[in-house]
Amino acid sequence: MSGLRTYFRRLPLSLALCAAPICAQAETMPPSDPLRTFATCAGRLSAQMEFEWMFDGAASEVTQDRRGEVLDILDAMTPPTQVRDVLNWRIEAKMAHSSLLQRTTFSDDSRIQMQARRLSVQKLKSCTALLLG
Template identity: 50%
Template sequence: MKTFFCVLMLSPVPVIAAAPTFAAPRLDPLRVVATCAGRLSAQMEFQWMFDGSKADATKAVRASLIDILAAMTPPGQAREVLNWRVEAKIAQAALLRRSMFNPDKRDARWAQRAAQHKIGACRSLLLT
């Protein structure tokens, strides 16, 4: 019996079984697409003011994501999806304003890179 308990106590199995799991949280595809649609809306509006030539391309990507989002949205969840879009649009618009109207040049460059990174990730959802 003493040998059994020594083997049990020295075995890695109890340690592994008791170890916490650090799995990455699953991303909700519906929320990802909704967020991207919102971000692209802000990007398109910003481009209307400052870079009109790029606005049409952004509008086309946004329209494609909105079509996908409409197909993905389950009945009864449209309000929540719209809320995600609005929140993302506000966040992207804040980054874009921060990049354009910021007296702190270092922070403005950071905001511009962050905004571009987020839009790039959204554009990568589509095969173009």
């Protein structure tokens, strides 16, 4: 019985260590599903725009324009059968990015703030790189 306890105690750590390289690799891989990629970017840009409304009004206008471009592309490529999936992906990405942005401002740990800021900028750059100009 103690062998099982040891196994289950170490399982989360093992999974976390195994998942880290996979996540790092996923960030560098080209998008395999452009529809999901644009839906995710629309969600991230929505979260960024709302965050900027509170803290940086002028930047929100640029973000709003970029978000509009992504939404135009997304609308053009979304088949009627996947509208619900696209909305779900957008909401998931918006919530995740919003959580990340909250950590950039409200975390008590400066290291966490810096990492969250770096990650949010990286994710937004990957989205805006998809746009022309």
